[in-house]
Amino acid sequence: MNKREIAQTITASRKSDPGTEGIAFAPINIALCKYWGKRDELINLPVTSSLSISLRPLGTKTTVRIAKGVDRLVLNDREMPQECQTSQRVTEYLDLFRPDPHTAFHIESVTNVPIAAGLASSASGFAALALALDKLFGWELDSLSLSILARLGSGSASRSVFDGFVEWHAGEDPNGMDCYAERLPCEWPEFRVALVEISSEQKRVSSRTAMARTVRTSKLYQGWPARACADLEELKAGITERDIVRVGSVAESNALAMHATMLDSRPAVLYWKPETIKAIEKIWAIREAGSTLYFTMDAGPNIKLLFDERDSTLVEDEFAPRSIITPFFA
Ligand code: PMV
Numbered sequence: 001m002n003k004r005e006i007a008q009t010i011t012a013s014r015k016s017d018p019g020t021e022g023i024a025f026a027p028i029n030i031a032l033c034k035y036w037g038k039r040d041e042l043i044n045l046p047v048t049s050s051l052s053i054s055l056r057p058l059g060t061k062t063t064v065r066i067a068k069g070v071d072r073l074v075l076n077d078r079e080m081p082q083e084c085q086t087s088q089r090v091t092e093y094l095d096l097f098r099p100d101p102h103t104a105f106h107i108e109s110v111t112n113v114p115i116a117a118g119l120a121s122s123a124s125g126f127a128a129l130a131l132a133l134d135k136l137f138g139w140e141l142d143s144l145s146l147s148i149l150a151r152l153g154s155g156s157a158s159r160s161v162f163d164g165f166v167e168w169h170a171g172e173d174p175n176g177m178d179c180y181a182e183r184l185p186c187e188w189p190e191f192r193v194a195l196v197e198i199s200s201e202q203k204r205v206s207s208r209t210a211m212a213r214t215v216r217t218s219k220l221y222q223g224w225p226a227r228a229c230a231d232l233e234e235l236k237a238g239i240t241e242r243d244i245v246r247v248g249s250v251a252e253s254n255a256l257a258m259h260a261t262m263l264d265s266r267p268a269v270l271y272w273k274p275e276t277i278k279a280i281e282k283i284w285a286i287r288e289a290g291s292t293l294y295f296t297m298d299a300g301p302n303i304k305l306l307f308d309e310r311d312s313t314l315v316e317d318e319f320a321p322r323s324i325i326t327p328f329f330a
Pocket residue numbers: 030031033034035036050120122123154155156157207208298299
């Protein structure tokens with residue numbers, strides 16, 4: 001099935017009773033065990049399962065209305081040009097749900113994600129849009145179906161449908177009907193994430209391109225699926241025990257392994273800046289001195305610190321982060 005057929009299959013059995021508008025919020029998320037590589041690029045099916053933490057209150061609030069004419073996207077009070085990449089991606093996504101070719105949608109999105117922190121806001125953007133469409137059409141879909149719909153917009157959006165720790169199951173079905181995310185039944189009030197901005201420069205290689213290139217050209221990537229699978233199991237055990245050392249060390253190592261596969265690609269992909277390395281060395285020095293501070297990174301130079309609340313003052317003093325998130329007290 002293609003994306004539209006999947007969207008239609010999911011919504012077909014539901015009543016459709018469009019109201020005047022649908023409004024929804026979805027948080028951003030960062031992966032502790034990364035989604036790196038697709039087994040199906042057309043419908044965003046990952047090679048491996050992944051695990052993330054949602055960072056509410058950071059995220060996107062979206063309002064969607066049915067309109068006549070052409071789609072309009074207003075992002076943080078700015079009308080986006082129709083030909084820009086963001087508008088095009090949103091319009092392509094809306095095509096999956098358009099009852100007839102003459103129906104247009106007006107979308108208003110407000111995001112409080114610090115753009116410069118290099119956090120892909122597309123995950124919260126597509127999750128919020130899927131949730132808002134569900135409200136607009138009155139489908140009342142279950143959260144697993146909503147996760148699949150969000151995934152059709154952007155892979156990691158499947159995880160942003162939930163708060164807390166979230167596992168995205170890779171599944172086996174070629175149509176991806178078993179490829180959705182689920183919240184893990186675990187609260188960890190002392191868990192903290194800090195966003196440390198290293199550079200706000202626009203990246204030259206998108207995560208989509210880097211991911212595809214790695215799968216295609218990196219020999220190291222052959223070892224990634226087994227590695228990610230083992231990391232995921234260990235992370236889940238660490239989360240159940242609320243063990244910051246176990247969770248932090250697996251997450252950090254998983255991120256470094258992902259970057260190793262990027263470096264092994266041809267041409268190589270390197271997102272790090274000199275300041276990224278300085279920050280990593282600082283984290284390691286702080287850890288040697290006895291604090292339980294770890295990091296993860298995504299397709300960019302910025303660092304996300306993972307720690308227990310007792311190290312909050314240390315993190316504030318040493319890194320002056322853009323924000324410290326308390327995922328279980330949003
Ligand atoms: O969903 P995408 O295409 O933005 O890819 C996300 C890839 C990483 O952020 C690097 C890893 C992840 O699991 O979020």
